[in-house]
Amino acid sequence: MKRRINKVAIIGSGIMGSGIACHFANIGVEVLLLDIVPRELNEKEKKQGLSLEDKQVRNRIVNSALQDALRSKPSPIYHKDFANRIKTGNLEDDISKVSEVDWIMEVVVERLDIKKQVFDNLEKYRKPGTLITSNTSGIPIQQMSEGRSEDFQKHFCGTHFFNPPRYLRLFEIIPGPKTSPEVLEFLNEYGEKFLGKKSVVAKDTPAFIGNRIGTYSIMSLFHMVRELDLTVEEVDKLTGPVIGRQKSATFRTVDLVGLDTLNHVAEGLHKGVPTDEEHDLFAMPDYIGTMVENEWFGSKSGQGFYKKIKKDDGSSEIHSLDLKTLEYRPQKKANFATLELTKTIDKVEERFKVLVNGKDKAGEFYRKNFAAILAYSSNRIPEITEELYKIDDAMKAGYGWEHGPFQIWDAIGVEKGLEIMKAEGRKPATWVNEMLEKGNTSFYKVKDGNTWFYDINAKEYKKIPGQDAFIILDNIREFKKIFSNSGVVVEDLGDGILNVEFRSKMNSIGGDVLDGLNKAIDLAEKEYQGLVVANTGKNFSVGANIGMIFMMAVEQEYDELNMAIKYFQDTMMRMRYSSIPTVAAPHAMTLGGGCELSLHADKVVAAAETYIGLVEFGVGVIPGGGGSKEMTLRAAETFQKDDVELNRLREHFLTIGMAKVSTSAYEAYDLNILQKGKDIVVINPDRQLAIAKQHALLMAENGYTKPIMKTDIKVLGRQALGAFYVGTDQMVAGKYISEHDKKIANKLAYVMAGGDLSENSYVSEQYLLDLEREAFLSLTGERKTLERLQHMLQKGKPLRN
Secondary structure, X not given: OOOOOOEEEEEOOOHHHHHHHHHHHHOOOEEEEEEOOOOOOOHHHHHOOOOOOOHHHHOHHHHXXXXXXXXXXXXXXXXXXXXXXXXXXXXXXXXXXXXHOOEEEEOOOOOHXXXXXXXXXXXXXXXXXXXXXXXXXXXXXXXXXXXXXXXXXXXXXEEEEOXXXXXXXXXXXXXXXXXXXXXXXXXXXXXXXXXXXXXXXXXXXXXXXXXXXXXXXXHHHHHHHHHHOOOHHHHHHHOOHHHOOOOOOOHHHHHXXXXXXXXXXXHHHHHHOOOOOOHHHHOOOHHHHHHHHOOOOEHHHOEOOEXXXXXXXXXXXXEEEOOOOOOEEEOOOOOOHHHHOOOOOOXXXXXXXXXXXXXXXXXXXXXXXXXXXXXXXXXXXXXXXXXXXXXXXXXXXXXXXXXXXXXXXXXXXXXXXXXXXXXXXXXXXXXXXXXXXXXXXXXXXXXXXXXXXXXXXXXXXXXXXXXXXXXXHHHHXXXXXXXXXXXXXXXXXXXXXXXXXXXXXHHOEOHHHHHHHHHHHHHHHHHOOEEEEOOOOOOOEOOEOHHHHHHXXXXXXXXXXXXXXXXXXXXXXXXXXXXXXXXXXXXEEEEOHHHHHHHHOOEEEEEOOEEXXXXXXXXXXXXXXXXXXXXXXXXXXXXXXXXXXXXXXXXXXXXXXXXXXXXXXXXXXXXXXXXXXXXXXXXXXXXXXXXXXXXXXXXXXXXOOOOOOOOOEEEOOHHHHHHHHHHHHHHHHOOOOOHHHHHHHHHHHHHHOOOOOOOOEEEOHHHHHHHHHHHHHHHHOOHHHHHHHHHHHHOOOOEOO
8 A cells, every 4th residue: 555644743943853753844745843841930920920731831842942943044944924834742641642643753852761751651643554764864873773663663663864854855764673664665765755865875883874974074074183293274275165065164064063962973983983993083083072161062152163253342343263273263275286277177076186286285184184094994895885876876865965975986986995094094995996906996887768777796787776756967968968058068868858958157147048938939949849057056146147238238238238138038037938848947046137038938847946036136136037017917916906016016015125035945935936736846846857757748749839929917106106106205215225225216117107108008028027127227328327236246156137
């Protein structure tokens, strides 16, 4: 019988428990969140005259924890209304309700004795066949399942989410001795398809996969910094975005996670892996031990490797810890000649060869660092997993690495990696040399659009499972490419569907991208059935090319700028009014022009983590690529009989005027940027392109007909214009906005009111586009706008338009 998850029980409402509860609520599952009953009243409860028997008191711990989670930033929930899917209770009054759920997850403190007590109670009420799992970061699953019933053990395993559960995609599944294969298969699929995770089945070994390799990587660095005499700033410079890691790099990340947490995991590994060849490395170096004793845990204690210092003038600045003296000092800029050589290399994987060949301290660091982590990872197979790709998946999904250890090794070259290890005194696993001796020179290869990995047991390449649900652009780009220029690649996805992939810097939209979009639409209209716009960049698109706009404005080449903006508008309108269905697949930052493109697609298939909005006000202009027109049109579509139409228009005006950006795709519905009943949200970003293709194909097969351009958009003329002008005057008077901000807002008001019309009227899209373009051009001539454009250009940021 098909297993379905309609309701889950989360036992334990701490940071992880509440976060997991929120993520199940994110995907539409009903959640029962339970925690212990307080044993004494707090001061507030005493003043209110409450007793320990009052429900408000009995549920205080769980309710407080959930509210703390919901108030945290970044938010654990896609939309505030989703919190209504979570019901709270306590482990005395409400534990019997676990008989009604499909999955029970224990997320209590990391102590085996307490977990066993919880299981004793749960087993009294759990109905046979119900999934029961433990979210543990290291306690052996075998020990937790000992003494339990046969049905319990069959349906029990570890399910390790990483914190925060909404944002980190790793979902480790750790079977116990008697876990049913059906349970493992179900959880693996459920994690991928419903929770949007990268599911990785791990062996029941200390810290499993992610934390075993991740903790080793950090501990290796802790010991290495002293050896190489590196500063905190230098390490974070070397281990951040330059190698495809988070901006917080190493020491800032430890401050965020908490040095106490890392110390706990490292101590567990030091005790739990006595035969590990790197066992001694899991012992904290002296300077870290002193920090732990001083309780310098990072953000939670106010100081760690970094500390905010208040200056005499009341301002504050961040100081760094001197690892020699353990005193805080002003930050020092980190510079390395080797890093300068990578500045022109956009693809991270192409930097690794340059980095390991560096002649300075940075080069030495990378050789030592990579030699250690690559050798260690190879030696963990088959101890923690049989398949090398699972280690890479775990490090990418759990630690935010752009490339896992074996992908880095492939980028360096397997033989070159071995050469570096030998020089550094590192010994890799014997299977690596055996692989090379058989003529296999890489850990991965691409075949027929799929990624294959070297299987150590079979001594041959095997296809990574689960790829049938994905379309991986990196794997098909070269042999499915039918057009490319400096800004885009157009690929044939099969079944008559094309894809336009932005390949410009930061996926900004310039003339080359617009040319590519038009070429793709031309091709699709002649020979194909539909078009998708999707890419695998860090962000979908952060806006238009600032350099082009700034130079035209400075040179006062307004005819050329007018033509450029009209070309942008016309291209967006082609997305809406072509003879083939168009689907936009935005993800992450989708700002300005990226948002305008999405607004004009026939359908949007958005990743849940899409942060979308029209943010042009920040640089002193209004949306000029059809965004102002489109929000006016969408406002008019919401007008209802007997409704206060001006209020509807004001909501859409403020969306632009306040540069609102959704914190998830679901919030974009509130802004009317995504539209209910038309646009959809995909939880797993790996599946997004395949789903977008399915929708384009479905629209085509259902008989897609080119839409007719709208000529009946209701605008409110002077009624709206007067109200908006009064509003901006009041904002200036109250010193909420500047005179320049007022000028921008009034230009937008003029467009969205439909101009200075004496009465409500019906206008065309082209009429609004012309007003929009005229307003945009007039604002680019403003001195303050030019200053903002220049500032952004100097910062290396694209114009979010």
